[in-house]
Protein backbone atom coordinates (compact mmCIF):
# COMPACT_ATOMS: atom_id res chain seq x y z
CA UNK A 1 0.00 0.00 0.00
CA UNK A 2 2.09 2.93 -1.20
CA UNK A 3 1.54 6.24 0.52
CA UNK A 4 1.10 8.95 -2.05
CA UNK A 5 0.45 11.89 0.20
CA UNK A 6 3.19 13.95 -1.36
CA UNK A 7 1.52 14.21 -4.75
CA UNK A 8 -0.19 17.54 -4.35
CA UNK A 9 -2.25 18.65 -7.24
CA UNK A 10 -0.64 21.29 -9.40
CA UNK A 11 2.38 21.75 -7.18
CA UNK A 12 4.72 20.55 -9.93
CA UNK A 13 3.98 23.01 -12.72
CA UNK A 14 2.62 26.00 -10.84
CA UNK A 15 4.72 29.07 -11.60
CA UNK A 16 6.60 30.45 -8.66
CA UNK A 17 4.59 33.25 -7.12
CA UNK A 18 6.21 36.57 -7.56
CA UNK A 19 6.87 38.47 -4.41
CA UNK A 20 7.16 42.22 -4.86
CA UNK A 21 10.51 43.55 -3.83
CA UNK A 22 9.93 45.77 -0.82
CA UNK A 23 10.92 49.36 -1.22
CA UNK A 24 13.58 50.59 1.16
CA UNK A 25 12.13 50.31 4.65
CA UNK A 26 11.29 53.62 6.16
CA UNK A 27 13.48 54.37 9.14
CA UNK A 28 11.64 54.72 12.44
CA UNK A 29 14.42 56.26 14.41
CA UNK A 30 14.17 53.62 17.21
CA UNK A 31 17.54 52.98 18.84
CA UNK A 32 19.06 49.47 18.67
CA UNK A 33 19.28 48.03 22.23
CA UNK A 34 22.78 47.50 23.55
CA UNK A 35 22.15 43.80 24.15
CA UNK A 36 19.90 41.62 22.02
CA UNK A 37 17.80 39.34 24.18
CA UNK A 38 17.52 35.95 22.46
CA UNK A 39 15.27 33.04 23.31
CA UNK A 40 17.31 29.86 22.97
CA UNK A 41 15.86 26.63 21.53
CA UNK A 42 17.55 23.28 21.21
CA UNK A 43 16.87 19.59 20.97
CA UNK A 44 19.45 17.00 21.91
CA UNK A 45 18.79 13.63 20.35
CA UNK A 46 21.01 10.78 21.45
CA UNK A 47 21.14 7.48 19.58
CA UNK A 48 23.53 4.69 20.47
CA UNK A 49 23.99 1.01 19.77
CA UNK A 50 26.34 -1.94 19.73
CA UNK A 51 27.05 -4.70 17.25
CA UNK A 52 28.89 -7.94 18.05
CA UNK A 53 31.41 -9.93 16.04
CA UNK A 54 29.91 -12.13 13.39
CA UNK A 55 29.04 -15.79 13.77
CA UNK A 56 29.53 -17.91 10.68
CA UNK A 57 26.64 -20.29 9.97
CA UNK A 58 26.65 -23.32 7.70
CA UNK A 59 24.53 -22.38 4.75
CA UNK A 60 21.29 -24.16 4.33
CA UNK A 61 17.70 -23.38 3.47
CA UNK A 62 16.82 -23.29 7.17
CA UNK A 63 19.54 -20.87 8.26
CA UNK A 64 17.36 -17.75 7.85
CA UNK A 65 14.37 -19.43 9.49
CA UNK A 66 16.52 -20.00 12.58
CA UNK A 67 17.01 -16.28 13.27
CA UNK A 68 13.83 -15.48 15.27
CA UNK A 69 14.53 -18.44 17.58
CA UNK A 70 17.80 -16.79 18.63
CA UNK A 71 15.79 -14.24 20.62
CA UNK A 72 13.92 -16.81 22.72
CA UNK A 73 14.16 -15.89 26.39
CA UNK A 74 15.19 -12.31 25.58
CA UNK A 75 12.30 -10.92 23.52
CA UNK A 76 9.83 -8.84 25.54
CA UNK A 77 7.54 -8.39 22.52
CA UNK A 78 6.74 -10.18 19.28
CA UNK A 79 9.81 -10.83 17.10
CA UNK A 80 9.54 -9.17 13.69
CA UNK A 81 11.60 -10.08 10.62
CA UNK A 82 12.73 -7.18 8.43
CA UNK A 83 13.96 -8.40 5.07
CA UNK A 84 16.55 -6.56 2.97
CA UNK A 85 14.91 -3.84 0.92
CA UNK A 86 14.04 -4.43 -2.72
CA UNK A 87 16.05 -2.37 -5.21
CA UNK A 88 13.24 0.18 -5.72
CA UNK A 89 13.67 1.20 -2.06
CA UNK A 90 17.44 1.57 -2.27
CA UNK A 91 17.31 5.27 -1.32
CA UNK A 92 15.09 4.71 1.74
CA UNK A 93 16.28 6.84 4.68
CA UNK A 94 14.42 7.79 7.89
CA UNK A 95 14.99 11.52 7.32
CA UNK A 96 11.76 13.48 7.03
CA UNK A 97 13.36 16.54 5.42
CA UNK A 98 14.32 14.42 2.40
CA UNK A 99 10.84 13.62 1.04
CA UNK A 100 11.82 11.14 -1.66
CA UNK A 101 14.04 9.08 0.67
CA UNK A 102 11.54 9.39 3.53
CA UNK A 103 8.65 8.22 1.30
CA UNK A 104 10.60 5.13 0.28
CA UNK A 105 11.36 4.46 3.94
CA UNK A 106 7.71 4.81 4.98
CA UNK A 107 6.48 2.70 2.09
CA UNK A 108 8.95 -0.01 3.09
CA UNK A 109 8.38 0.07 6.86
CA UNK A 110 4.89 1.37 7.69
CA UNK A 111 3.73 -2.26 8.03
CA UNK A 112 6.07 -2.87 10.97
CA UNK A 113 5.30 -2.35 14.65
CA UNK A 114 6.22 0.92 16.41
CA UNK A 115 9.00 -0.97 18.20
CA UNK A 116 10.59 -2.21 14.98
CA UNK A 117 10.22 1.20 13.31
CA UNK A 118 11.91 2.87 16.29
CA UNK A 119 14.70 0.27 16.16
CA UNK A 120 15.22 0.90 12.45
CA UNK A 121 15.34 4.68 12.91
CA UNK A 122 17.97 4.35 15.64
CA UNK A 123 20.06 1.57 14.08
CA UNK A 124 19.96 2.92 10.52
CA UNK A 125 20.78 6.43 11.73
CA UNK A 126 23.93 5.21 13.47
CA UNK A 127 24.72 2.82 10.59
CA UNK A 128 24.53 -0.32 12.76
CA UNK A 129 22.29 -2.14 10.27
CA UNK A 130 22.12 -1.71 6.51
CA UNK A 131 18.94 -3.00 4.92
CA UNK A 132 20.60 -2.94 1.50
CA UNK A 133 21.75 -6.46 2.44
CA UNK A 134 20.95 -7.16 6.12
CA UNK A 135 18.07 -9.33 7.25
CA UNK A 136 17.12 -8.06 10.69
CA UNK A 137 15.05 -9.83 13.34
CA UNK A 138 13.95 -7.32 15.93
CA UNK A 139 12.24 -7.10 19.29
CA UNK A 140 12.08 -5.07 22.49
CA UNK A 141 14.79 -6.25 24.91
CA UNK A 142 14.53 -3.92 27.91
CA UNK A 143 12.46 -1.01 29.13
CA UNK A 144 9.02 0.36 28.40
CA UNK A 145 6.92 1.80 25.61
CA UNK A 146 5.03 5.10 25.81
CA UNK A 147 1.24 5.37 25.55
CA UNK A 148 1.49 5.23 21.71
CA UNK A 149 3.48 2.02 21.79
CA UNK A 150 6.85 3.56 20.92
CA UNK A 151 9.90 2.65 23.03
CA UNK A 152 11.07 5.20 25.60
CA UNK A 153 14.52 6.74 25.11
CA UNK A 154 16.14 4.31 27.54
CA UNK A 155 14.40 1.20 26.18
CA UNK A 156 16.70 -1.22 24.40
CA UNK A 157 15.67 -2.70 21.07
CA UNK A 158 17.50 -5.00 18.71
CA UNK A 159 18.11 -8.59 17.79
CA UNK A 160 20.05 -10.41 15.09
CA UNK A 161 21.29 -8.98 11.79
CA UNK A 162 22.44 -11.38 9.08
CA UNK A 163 23.92 -11.19 5.61
CA UNK A 164 25.56 -13.72 3.27
CA UNK A 165 29.35 -13.78 3.09
CA UNK A 166 30.31 -12.70 -0.42
CA UNK A 167 33.37 -14.97 -0.58
CA UNK A 168 31.97 -18.23 0.83
CA UNK A 169 28.18 -17.92 0.79
CA UNK A 170 27.98 -18.62 4.54
CA UNK A 171 25.38 -16.76 6.55
CA UNK A 172 27.06 -14.26 8.91
CA UNK A 173 24.95 -13.37 11.96
CA UNK A 174 25.66 -10.72 14.55
CA UNK A 175 23.94 -9.37 17.64
CA UNK A 176 22.77 -5.76 17.40
CA UNK A 177 21.23 -3.55 20.11
CA UNK A 178 20.31 0.11 20.15
CA UNK A 179 18.50 2.79 22.12
CA UNK A 180 17.96 6.50 22.17
CA UNK A 181 15.80 9.55 21.81
CA UNK A 182 15.31 12.72 23.81
CA UNK A 183 17.37 11.69 26.80
CA UNK A 184 20.21 9.58 28.16
CA UNK A 185 20.45 7.37 31.23
CA UNK A 186 23.69 6.22 32.76
CA UNK A 187 22.96 2.52 33.05
CA UNK A 188 21.56 1.93 29.54
CA UNK A 189 25.01 1.27 28.03
CA UNK A 190 25.76 -1.41 30.62
CA UNK A 191 22.40 -3.14 30.12
CA UNK A 192 22.96 -2.93 26.35
CA UNK A 193 26.30 -4.72 26.69
CA UNK A 194 24.72 -7.51 28.74
CA UNK A 195 21.93 -7.96 26.19
CA UNK A 196 24.42 -7.98 23.31
CA UNK A 197 26.34 -10.79 25.02
CA UNK A 198 23.13 -12.73 25.68
CA UNK A 199 22.08 -12.54 22.02
CA UNK A 200 25.58 -13.52 20.83
CA UNK A 201 25.46 -16.51 23.18
CA UNK A 202 22.12 -17.57 21.65
CA UNK A 203 23.55 -17.22 18.11
CA UNK A 204 26.56 -19.35 19.03
CA UNK A 205 24.21 -21.99 20.48
CA UNK A 206 22.58 -22.49 17.07
CA UNK A 207 23.20 -25.91 15.55
CA UNK A 208 24.32 -24.16 12.34
CA UNK A 209 27.01 -22.01 14.01
CA UNK A 210 30.62 -22.82 13.17
CA UNK A 211 32.47 -20.03 14.99
CA UNK A 212 33.20 -16.33 15.35
CA UNK A 213 34.35 -14.33 12.35
CA UNK A 214 35.41 -10.76 11.68
CA UNK A 215 32.75 -8.92 9.74
CA UNK A 216 33.65 -7.79 6.26
CA UNK A 217 30.88 -5.44 5.51
CA UNK A 218 29.52 -5.77 2.00
CA UNK A 219 29.99 -2.63 -0.08
CA UNK A 220 27.08 -1.82 -2.37
CA UNK A 221 28.22 -0.43 -5.72
CA UNK A 222 26.94 3.12 -5.88
CA UNK A 223 24.89 3.74 -8.98
CA UNK A 224 25.55 1.43 -11.90
CA UNK A 225 28.45 -0.93 -12.20
CA UNK A 226 29.83 -3.60 -9.90
CA UNK A 227 28.69 -7.20 -10.00
CA UNK A 228 24.90 -7.27 -10.22
CA UNK A 229 22.97 -10.21 -8.74
CA UNK A 230 20.70 -11.76 -11.34
CA UNK A 231 18.30 -12.89 -8.59
CA UNK A 232 17.67 -9.76 -6.51
CA UNK A 233 19.44 -6.94 -8.39
CA UNK A 234 21.92 -6.10 -5.62
CA UNK A 235 25.12 -4.59 -7.06
CA UNK A 236 28.28 -5.50 -5.13
CA UNK A 237 31.45 -3.44 -5.27
CA UNK A 238 33.45 -6.22 -3.61
CA UNK A 239 36.14 -7.64 -5.93
CA UNK A 240 36.04 -11.08 -4.30
CA UNK A 241 32.26 -11.35 -4.33
CA UNK A 242 31.10 -14.78 -5.45
CA UNK A 243 27.83 -14.79 -3.53
CA UNK A 244 25.20 -12.07 -3.19
CA UNK A 245 25.29 -10.62 0.37
CA UNK A 246 21.56 -9.88 0.15
CA UNK A 247 20.01 -13.13 -1.15
CA UNK A 248 22.90 -15.61 -0.86
CA UNK A 249 22.69 -16.75 -4.49
CA UNK A 250 25.81 -17.33 -6.56
CA UNK A 251 26.81 -14.27 -8.59
CA UNK A 252 27.29 -14.86 -12.29
CA UNK A 253 30.46 -13.37 -13.73
CA UNK A 254 30.20 -12.12 -17.26
Ligand SMILES: [Zn+2]
Nearest residue numbers: 229232244247
Ligand atom coordinates in the same frame (compact mmCIF):
# COMPACT_ATOMS: atom_id res chain seq x y z
ZN1 LIG B 1 20.97 -11.36 -4.76
